[in-house]
Amino acid sequence: MMAVPLMDEALKAELRALYRRADRHYHGLGHIDELLRLAGDHRAALADPEAVEAAIWFHDAIYDSRRNDNEEKSAALAADRLADRTDAQRLRRITDMIEATARHVVPDIADEAARGDAALFLDMDLAILGAQAEIFDAYERAIRLEYAWVDDTAWRAGRGAVLRSFLSRPRIFHTELFRQSHEARARDNLSRSLAALAIREA
Known part of the structure; x- marks a missing residue:
């Protein structure tokens, strides 16, 4: 039996619909596409590129500029949609990365390789600052x-x-x-x- 992929086309389609909302002037598909491009460029430096890809897809899934809990809600959506696709420890690493975009501080993840992935993910998310x-x-x-x-x-x-x-x-x-x-x-x-x-x- 083949393992269920973290991100299949049906799930991506669901998320694309959120990123296409009219109020997404920056936090839309263009931002996601750029992060996926960067993740591809630096794939060899990532310990778990599929987990980083999932974090990219979900990290701005919930976005309302009037609220301050977008990252928490985006992480909760990821936890719900990915719960049956991976183990609990890996899922926690993904949600930790998503929640870390609130302050852009590397989360306290015990695994050194996972911390490295989180650091690179956060840097890719802020790459626009150095454009x-x-x-x-x-x-x-x-x-x-x-x-x-x-x-x-x-x-x-x-x-x-x-x-x-x-x-x-x-x-x-x-x-x-x-x-x-x-x-x-x-x-x-x-x-x-x-x-x-x-x-x-x-």
Whole structure:
């Protein structure tokens, strides 16, 4: 008897429908496709690439910019849909990765290889911060659209706090791979975006 795959086409179709919602200006299929591309590029560095793929598919499945429990709800959806497809320990690693996207801190997973997968997954999720300036700027505009219900004053304060929180970290990225390739540009992008917020405020 063949093992049930973690992610089959029926499950992907269910998730694609969620990512195609009209309010998904950034957290949509384009983001998922980019993460799957990155996971493919770095597949050799992953101990469990299928688990990382599942985390990618589910990590923004539930997304409402007015709520602060999206990651928890996305992890719960993954736990429900994947419960009969893998063992409990592996499923917990997947849900830990999903929940870790709330603060982008590597979860406390005992297994070193699984921690490495989580670190690389989180870095791939933040790769947009270290993208070329025009791509990062398009990302910032898309995030603003997802928070269109927030007035400009509150947006500048809230978004500014998020950008400063990343800049205040000793390292934005967890892996040496992404620190080498993305860290410097991410700091440039974040600083430039903060300056733009301040100009609009003035």
